[in-house]
Amino acid sequence: MIDDRPVLLETRGRSLHITLNRPRAINALTHTMVRLIDEALTAAERDGTVTSVVLTGAGERGLCAGGDIRALHDDTRAGGRASLDFWRDEYRLNARIARFPKPYVALMDGIVMGGGVGVSAHGSLRIVTERSRVAMPETVIGFVPDVGGTHLLAAAPGELGTHLALTGRAVGAADALLCGLADHYVPTRRLPELTEALAASVTAEEVARTVRGFAEEPSTTEPGELAAQRDWIDACYATDSVEEIVRRLEDTAASASASASTAPAAADVVAELGGRSPLALKVTLAAVRRAARLGSLEAVLDQEFRVSARIREEPDFVEGVRARIIDKDGSPQWKPATLAEVDDSTVARFFAPLGPDEPELGLAPGATATGTA
Numbered sequence: 001m002i003d004d005r006p007v008l009l010e011t012r013g014r015s016l017h018i019t020l021n022r023p024r025a026i027n028a029l030t031h032t033m034v035r036l037i038d039e040a041l042t043a044a045e046r047d048g049t050v051t052s053v054v055l056t057g058a059g060e061r062g063l064c065a066g067g068d069i070r071a072l073h074d075d076t077r078a079g080g081r082a083s084l085d086f087w088r089d090e091y092r093l094n095a096r097i098a099r100f101p102k103p104y105v106a107l108m109d110g111i112v113m114g115g116g117v118g119v120s121a122h123g124s125l126r127i128v129t130e131r132s133r134v135a136m137p138e139t140v141i142g143f144v145p146d147v148g149g150t151h152l153l154a155a156a157p158g159e160l161g162t163h164l165a166l167t168g169r170a171v172g173a174a175d176a177l178l179c180g181l182a183d184h185y186v187p188t189r190r191l192p193e194l195t196e197a198l199a200a201s202v203t204a205e206e207v208a209r210t211v212r213g214f215a216e217e218p219s220t221t222e223p224g225e226l227a228a229q230r231d232w233i234d235a236c237y238a239t240d241s242v243e244e245i246v247r248r249l250e251d252t253a254a255s256a257s258a259s260a261s262t263a264p265a266a267a268d269v270v271a272e273l274g275g276r277s278p279l280a281l282k283v284t285l286a287a288v289r290r291a292a293r294l295g296s297l298e299a300v301l302d303q304e305f306r307v308s309a310r311i312r313e314e315p316d317f318v319e320g321v322r323a324r325i326i327d328k329d330g331s332p333q334w335k336p337a338t339l340a341e342v343d344d345s346t347v348a349r350f351f352a353p354l355g356p357d358e359p360e361l362g363l364a365p366g367a368t369a370t371g372t373a
Contacts, residue, residue: 020056045101055123065111095122110132138168142280148301159234165285185215193214229262283350
């Protein structure tokens, strides 16, 4: 008999296993799943026999493809408030995972995107495999990275996080490790053996030691790409203007002195950004820059809640989901259609405190919308 509960819980020795169980949807998160994970963490925190929490995803495709975008789209289109309630609980869960007092081991095997990053990359022990594809792809659908994603990307070396935030590109194990989105690489075939060893690990120190004992260097057949691209990425993205980023990328793509690999790589990014929502690009860049100044995850999550609450009021989110996920025509009609039409005052509005009828998340009450405490 197939168990269709969206979250499965199983105690194995000293580990509590939380399995996201919507494999046909690549375990996309619903509000119910967020609540069930939170309840499981409460039980694990109180249970003295539980040494670690292990997060996995059902099926062969990945840990979690993100939030249930179709449900968020439908609620937004109908003018509902369910999306706000979902984000409020989801972001609080993200913060809780980051501060969880016991080892939280996330097996980031396969696809890990959006909300999947939120329930894994804030954990204390984050494991990627040769199958991992990690991304914050929100700009593709006219949205902005959330679930603490701007906090993680702002902390990546140089401008790598800015590059990933604006393009929404997925990275493999080596690049996830480089960007600070994961801690260890373990081949997929060894994950069952690792989970058995974790079940026998009695202390937090032993859990960490067990994970380190299974860790390897990423396979040479799946090398990272970003380390070799740091020079041009850092040079092109080191500005607070999306227009200037695009101009620098165009110059790099056209440069006679650019290497044989650099020019086409920069040209590819220009093409990608040209297909993204201009509004989402500008708000995303501002969000990453502000996240770097805010510092704490809680303050960034408060900021992301403001942005998410406002971006849903714009037409691009509904249009992006329609074009990419529902109709799949790949031709979103963005409004505004150009970067020039999105001015600084429009961007700033996304970061202003919310009105009394939509309370802020309130994880970091001392934080302000300007990025200072």
